[in-house]
Amino acid sequence: MGRGRRRLRVDPADAAGALPEAIAALSRTLPAGPSPETFRRAKFDRPEAASALWQLLFRVLSQLLADSASATPTPEAQAGWVKSVLLSQGYPRRGLAQLAEDGSQGSRELLLALAWLLAQEPLLERLLAQTRIRLGDEMPVCEIHSYTRGCHSDRSLGHLSVAETELLRDPEGGRQLLRRLESENARLEAALAWRCRELVFWQWMDTVLDVCPPETSQPTALPRRRKGRAGELELVARELQALQEELRAAVEARRAAWEARVGSREPEWNAAQRAAQEAVGRELAALRQAWERGGGRAQPHGPHRLMAPGFRLSATPGGPALMGPWVQDFGLSPQKQVDGTGQSAGSQLPRVQSRPWLCVPCLSQGWQEGWC
């Protein structure tokens, strides 16, 4: 058995059954969740719990990262992939890297890995959101919207979507959709139940960590890093350096011109200058926000439900978005397509194509040298 030398904290909640309930709720929310008994066995590093946890981690990670290339059937390949992904995401424990990949051991380490993933981000909510059933339309289909106006039981939606009309046409498909909806509802309920009970799970995970033998700090041979990883970094570095050069030249010229033009400083100039400085400072701060916040691209393209206007029977307080201004932002010409961050997808491509010349000065030099 794996009990540590020091006396474990007595967990009254354990006896009360709150822990199995919490784990059961967690399991129902996860895809292919193992039983609470598997979790208990994993605490004591039992080998029979290992394969269920390898499979669970594989399923969860491959769904999270949407990596279809990882659909490898063999357990060894799955285990190797899981280890690689966890390491790349920064999993802190050495024990994972040392696990054999035949899938026969490591249940405690895998349990810790699962808890680590759960602790860092809203994992369950992300998994559920990724597989969320979409009942609305994202494809433009206005005839069906206009032919079914007034039909929806939900008063804030004015008409049926294609999926809903389809389920009326095809009862068998409708039954399947209903079953999928019901199973999603069950998972959502389990997620909400988990939220109420998860504290007891974290207290239990503390005891799992206590049970682990301490990790030795012997140095392991670090594998060589792939050259390719640095490639992207170097490209960005060269881009930035080229940009810096251009800016330096432009600034020097303009600063000199400005200094030459403005000989004496008049009092009212200073106030105006200060105002200009503040305004520019604000603009640049907004620009910085655009790349630091990140994911701006995702916003206009999130899931949405298309709806024809004038068919809604009641106004919703939040109000749906009007497509008109959004489409105008896109611009009728794709070249001017602008997303929230101000980056233009259309104009990025020609720029990317001219990048290689910036990055390889020797190339242009090569042309000049010609044949020698």
Add this chain to the structure above:
Amino acid sequence: MLPAHCSRRCGPLMAELRDALDTCAERQRQLERSLRVSRRLLRAWEPAETPAPEPTPGPKTNEEVLPPACTPCPQDLKELELLTQALEKAVQVRRGISKTGDKASSLKSGSIATHATTASAPPRASERKPPRGIGQTTTPASRLPKPRLLSAGDQTCIRRRPHTAKPGQSLRDQPVAPSAAPQAPEAFRLKEKGTLLQLPMAFRKAASQNSRLWAQLSSTQTSDSVDATVFSKTQFLQKMQMTSGWPSSGLSAAEVEAEVGCLQKASSLLRLRMREELTTDPTDWMQEYRCLLTLEGLQAMVGQCLHRLQELQAVVEQPLKPWPEGRLPRASLPCGGRADPIWGPQLLLYSSTEELQTLAALRLRVGMLDQQIHLEKVLMAELLPLVSTREPLGPPRLALFRAVHSLLCEGGHHFLTILRDEPDD
């Protein structure tokens, strides 16, 4: 086209290209599928789309789920509407009678007169109707051999218009016979009768429960228990870090990659902004000054980005933990923050078909550009190291330059011609 020694680079490149082709093919299939579905909905709805199960068990057991529909004919619907109106009036009359005692004169036409007796004896009628309504539901199941469409004459509508059951039944005998034949002259058309559709109750319940649960899940509550949970999670993570045998500092590979992506984005935004400033001619001194300040500010920001990049380079060169082998999956956490909001489907109103067309066209274009940009980056990462080495120039090297230039800068569409310019002497 590329020299032989470059062939070992082709493995990952080919994999990326294959991925791109697969993605496009998949997207095309999805579009074709939704077009098929939509077209099928707009045509006349065939009664025999799904293979017919046994008449009684199937539809009956799923009664509450999706009751079998029947194909109404226009005549049916007209009569049903007339009857509905009449009976609603009758209900009003009854209420008027029970209140004031005498108001029976508001009945309209002869066809409705037959129901006047039911109107004048409302309690008997109202308790007679529902059983017939319930009985009604089983009859179509046994009569109609195939599942039909849900429409006005069906169970769920019967709940709303409880009195239409009786007349509907007698009229239903007629449509059954002709529609049992392969060519159903009264097939359902969305265009004509779409507004009469109603979603089944079980589905509506499930859908509303679904949106309610999502709303609950997305709401962030603050309470003592939530705080305690957050605290214990943080403690757990810290303990994990402390019990590990590795030094705790350092970024993970995914974090480095995400930051490099952010810096790349920064680079393009800064360059765009610089271009804007350099191309606009200032009209007065104030604008000129602002332009100067902006350029200086951009310069400072580029310096900061470069500094950060050098730090990341150091992390990559000297990893404190084992670096993973192999290709990392493309998706990773968004830069700047880990918590994604849970995106519920936002309602998006459109006002014309032109807007929808523009939307569809733009989406396709964005998808294509994204794909192209990704491939371009992959190509650059693979091919640029080949041309950066300082090997002596010669015909094979020039051929390589030409090939790489064509792939990277011309999208493979054009090739440069290299001429040797002999001086005249």
